[in-house]
Amino acid sequence: MTAVRWTGWFTPERRAAAALVALGAVLRAALFAAQPEPRVWFDSGTYLFRSLPGAAPALDRQQGYSWFLRGLRAISPDLRLIQATQLTLGLITALLFYGIARRLAPRPGWAPLAALGLCLFWPTNLLLETREPRRAQRGARQAC
Numbered sequence: 001m002t003a004v005r006w007t008g009w010f011t012p013e014r015r016a017a018a019a020l021v022a023l024g025a026v027l028r029a030a031l032f033a034a035q036p037e038p039r040v041w042f043d044s045g046t047y048l049f050r051s052l053p054g055a056a057p058a059l060d061r062q063q064g065y066s067w068f069l070r071g072l073r074a075i076s077p078d079l080r081l082i083q084a085t086q087l088t089l090g091l092i093t094a095l096l097f098y099g100i101a102r103r104l105a106p107r108p109g110w111a112p113l114a115a116l117g118l119c120l121f122w123p124t125n126l127l128l129e130t131r132e133p134r135r136a137q138r139g140a141r142q143a144c
Helices: 012-034 044-050 063-075 079-104 110-121 123-130 135-143
Strands: none
Touching: 012 079, 012 110, 012 123, 044 063, 063 079, 079 110, 079 123, 110 123
16 A cells, blocks of 8 residues: 655645635634624615615625625524624635635745735735724724
């Protein structure tokens, strides 16, 4: 029986990419655990409202995201499921971006890793995935 040799497949670049993805997953898990309840930020409320059964579609918004949210809310009405799904989709998007960068790079090297790192750790991506609220919305919610 011949042993499978992983040395050709698991190159230093791929080990570095695996480490970046692991760090990105740990960061997302920490952000998920740090928020006791998900919060709505910017236009998320519109999409959440439009995902309710029987809600009329918003003519100024794309319908796909509301339909996606409606499907998730059919599984569970808990908003934490939506937040966990967004964090997971952020990881998947980073991996897809890395794969495209590897295909476009003339040879494997640091450029695909830089693309992966930017996609995983860009503050705006993390902010939008976790939906951290603005202070005004937090105060308005407590006043209601």
